[in-house]
Amino acid sequence: MKKANYLIIVLTLALLVTGCADKAVKDKDVSIKDGTNITSKETAQKNQGGEQGTNEGLPHQNDETTVPLRDFFLKDGTKAHYKGEGNEFAGFTIEVAQPYENYFIIYEDNGGVFLRKIFKVTDNQIYTLEESTVNYKDEFPSIEELDALTPVGIYLQKPFEKGATFDLWTIIKTDETVETPFRTFENAIVIEKKDKNSINRKYFVQGFGEVKREAIQTSEGNSFTVTSELESVDGH
Template sequence: MIKHLFFLIPTLFLIACGAEKPEDTETTSKTPSEEAVPPSESSLSLSHFFMPDNSVAHFKGEGNEYASYTLTTLYPFENFVTTYEDNGGTVMQRIYHITDDKISLIAENGEAYEPTTHSLAELQAKQEIEVYLASPLEVGATFNGWKITSVSETLETDSQTFDHVIVIEKTNEDSSITRKYFAKNFGEIKREFIMQEGDEQFIVSSVFESME
């Protein structure tokens, strides 16, 4: 059971394979290019917040043995993105739909050891589970319980430094905090789960390390 603790967002400690939580908001799509650009630029689109097509990204984890993982990203159709997150204990498949002002999670399947394919019609028929990211990408904007707290963070990783990082934060029912960090043309490059335990903080994090 422990192997599932760090897979699901927002709590990172939930392994249900399809928690349903409809929301609202809509972007176009295309595979990412390369350099971080300030979110204020008009060229910024939500379609830039995923890893490149057919890429495999490696994340370094701390605080939990399953916090490290590899992320395979595929673009089966325009405006649809499929990811496979493998933490060494299990594999989570997630499918996203990008529309004009939001990215919607439309499928989430655990134990996805074998890649699966869907027709365009099947993907278009799927209902939104929750909103993954939404515009406007401005400090103070909120969606689905998340709040954008920064659009100009600098994040140093073992492989490179990311500028103009967007940070979103959510306070969970148990008062724990989940944060996600997004960089243009890479997508989610860090996630954190923070829980106060007496005078100390318990922190589980995954940070981008490299990409193939």
């Protein structure tokens, strides 16, 4: 029983922080596609889908010349709910804001923690600028405050090629079919982070962003899985 409780706590924490830069990244290089390399110490949306039930009709995600990274977020003002399995905090609700063209803010509430995640979008990367607990919908930072923030990691990066890496993540699939309570998605990009005792995966779909998270924890031959899957999107 103690072992099971320990695994639940560990997996809950893993799901909460998997969207931000890992602390371990502080000691690793963050690759920037503009030809420079910096360390994280230094840096520190539309739903255009086809018929209901699939994302058929969206351009193929691997056609990188036509896929802006802004398309990997839900549109400004959208609310969505994720069904959780594995522990009481795996389910959560998000609200997406796009206060400025290249900045997205995601508010995430799992009933225990209210998080604010801030992202900056460039041609080839989505940077994580912040992930922190806040009071409910604190006032948006100004554009000057956002411009002054130092990236703490990379949330998603082109090229979308199997085996490509960024931070501690590796792209393991670019054409995955993923079933969620909301619908079945085609051509999902799957990224994975592994260490000795855990595997974390995130599933991205153009027009929706993250549609699924998965955390698998192993200990002394036992494994425990926590998942969060898109269940509903306002207006759909």
